[in-house]
Structures are given as C-alpha cells and as structure tokens.
Amino acid sequence: MTTNQSNRNLIAALSYLLGFITGIVILLVEKDEKFIRFHAMQSTVIFGALFVLSIVLGFVLRPVGILETLVNVIISVVSLIVWVVSMIKAYQGQMYKWPIAGDFAEKQIK
Numbered sequence: 579m580t581t582n583q584s585n586r587n588l589i590a591a592l593s594y595l596l597g598f599i600t601g602i603v604i605l606l607v608e609k610d611e612k613f614i615r616f617h618a619m620q621s622t623v624i625f626g627a628l629f630v631l632s633i634v635l636g637f638v639l640r641p642v643g644i645l646e647t648l649v650n651v652i653i654s655v656v657s658l659i660v661w662v663v664s665m666i667k668a669y670q671g672q673m674y675k676w677p678i679a680g681d682f683a684e685k686q687i688k
Contacts, residue, residue, distance in 0.1 A: 583671065590617040590668035594661055597625030612687055617668045619683035624664075624676060628657050 590613055593604045601621030608614045632653050639646035660676065667674035675681065 586611060586613055587669050587671045590614045591665045593618040594621045594664045594668065598622045598629060601625065613673065615687040616673060616683055619686050620676065620679055621664065623679040623683055624660060625657070628653060
C-alpha cells in the first residue's frame, strides 16, 4: 500500500467518524477522488437517514414509552454496527456498499 493509498483509505474511513457531519464536510472538500467521495456520500446517506428516522420515531412512539426505548436501542445498535464495519472496510480500501444507500451513493458521485 502506497502512502497516497493509505491516506486515501484513512480519509475514506474518517468520513464515517461523526456520521453524516464528516460525510458532508469531506464531500465539500474532496472533489476528485471517487473512492473517498463514495464513502463520504454513503456516510451522509446512511447516518442522515438513521438520524431522521430516530427523530421521527421518537415523536411517533413517545406516547408508547417502552416501545420508544426499544426502537432507540435497536437503531443505536444498528448504527454502531454500520459505523464500525464501514470504517474498517474503507480503511482496508474496499468499496463496500450497503444495500440501497451504497447504490444511491455510487450514482450521486458519478
């Protein structure tokens, strides 16, 4: 792995670090490298969607109490798994695509 390639992989992995926030920042800064842009876009799509889903379900399920807590725990566990796997795959130099979000991200960066 060359220095450029390891830097590329590190930046791609960092696009997941703070979810959609780092994804957006890296998309605004990186204009050329498709590998980095793909991971930044995928991070933005996945974690943006999970953020919105969490807020919406929080309001909808608030009257149910325990169900709201259960759904928040499930969303948190899914987010953690996606976050860790995505960072590892990006750092390894893999163009790992999550279902739906990966295809969408790939279309957006072309």
